[in-house]
Amino acid sequence: MSGKIWFDGELKAWEDATVHVSTLGLHYGIGFFEGIRSHATDRGTVVFRLTDHLERLRRSAAIYGVPAPYSVDELRQATFDVIKANGFEDCYLRPIMFLGQGADPLRAPFHTAVIAFQHGPLVGAPPTGGVKAKISSFHRFTANSMPPAAKATGQYLNAMLAQTEARAAGCDEALLLNKDGYVADGWAHNVFAVHRGELLTPPTTSGALPGITRETVLTLAAERGIPARETDLVRSDLYLADEVFLTGTAAGIVPVSSVDGRPIGGGDRGDVTATLIKDLHDTVHSASHKEWLEPVE
Ligand code: PMP
Numbered sequence: 001m002s003g004k005i006w007f008d009g010e011l012k013a014w015e016d017a018t019v020h021v022s023t024l025g026l027h028y029g030i031g032f033f034e035g036i037r038s039h040a041t042d043r044g045t046v047v048f049r050l051t052d053h054l055e056r057l058r059r060s061a062a063i064y065g066v067p068a069p070y071s072v073d074e075l076r077q078a079t080f081d082v083i084k085a086n087g088f089e090d091c092y093l094r095p096i097m098f099l100g101q102g103a104d105p106l107r108a109p110f111h112t113a114v115i116a117f118q119h120g121p122l123v124g125a126p127p128t129g130g131v132k133a134k135i136s137s138f139h140r141f142t143a144n145s146m147p148p149a150a151k152a153t154g155q156y157l158n159a160m161l162a163q164t165e166a167r168a169a170g171c172d173e174a175l176l177l178n179k180d181g182y183v184a185d186g187w188a189h190n191v192f193a194v195h196r197g198e199l200l201t202p203p204t205t206s207g208a209l210p211g212i213t214r215e216t217v218l219t220l221a222a223e224r225g226i227p228a229r230e231t232d233l234v235r236s237d238l239y240l241a242d243e244v245f246l247t248g249t250a251a252g253i254v255p256v257s258s259v260d261g262r263p264i265g266g267g268d269r270g271d272v273t274a275t276l277i278k279d280l281h282d283t284v285h286s287a288s289h290k291e292w293l294e295p296v297e
Helices: 025-026 051-062 074-087 154-170 211-225 235-239 271-285
Strands: 002-009 011-013 032-035 034-042 042-050 091-099 110-118 131-135 173-177 183-186 190-195 198-203 228-230 242-250 252-259 293-295
Touching: 002 074, 002 154, 002 242, 011 074, 025 032, 025 091, 032 154, 034 271, 042 074, 042 252, 051 074, 051 091, 051 211, 074 091, 074 235, 131 154, 131 235, 154 173, 183 235, 190 211, 190 235, 198 211, 211 228, 211 242, 211 252, 211 271, 235 252, 242 271
Parallel strands: 131 173, 131 252, 198 228
Antiparallel strands: 002 011, 002 110, 032 091, 034 042, 034 091, 042 293, 091 110, 173 183, 183 190, 190 198, 190 242, 242 252
């Protein structure tokens, strides 16, 4: 890897953006981060919902009582600077703040970085068919253990348990229930089901991350006249769904072909999923939601 990384207020060469092994964020998994996409358009490079992502980063830190060292405006400019410094258009951006070095973990300063990875264009869904999902035997954490509303680094140990189990069972993607047995989230995606033309997704109170793609999809569905609702789902609601799909910034909308070995719909993507994949793709390149497309300045 080469190029530039924005690190604590300055652009550094890739190999110089390093920290010491005693960095506490590494030891305790204390950090907050985002995954964001930028896209080449005929109006130049745009970052999709950058401000919404940066505000979620600040909210993640606020949940843990950590004041963010940089404002949303500063991080927006840092993101633009790192894209320009690398000469990228389509990229995956990773802003992260993590606990640095110090004797007292509760007083150590936080580092902040924005990393850009060159990436192919959206959408990450497989060209045909879908992914095999498995419901994990591990539960998603709760608001009184590690609040699922935060996108925090240590929380991904739970995701790792679930995804390792799914892969060992020959599946592609893990889904997690909450402690009461309701569908919460994917290991790194939100979950949607379609029943008789209606789009259903678990509420964030069931343990879903407040996903930016999730919210985008709910908005696009409303504009299409597709009825959509947040509601508690149990595992059989997924088994019996006409369509199931996952959403996330990196992958876009990913159709699910089976859940726990039970085929979903015809095993290929359904009509609602296909419509929303197209709408999400078009949104990035059309003027219909200009407020979501932040031009690199
Ligand atoms: N749930 C989890 C646990 C995630 O890690 C992600 C990826 N950020 C998502 C859902 C999807 O969120 P977004 O659409 O904002 O990328």
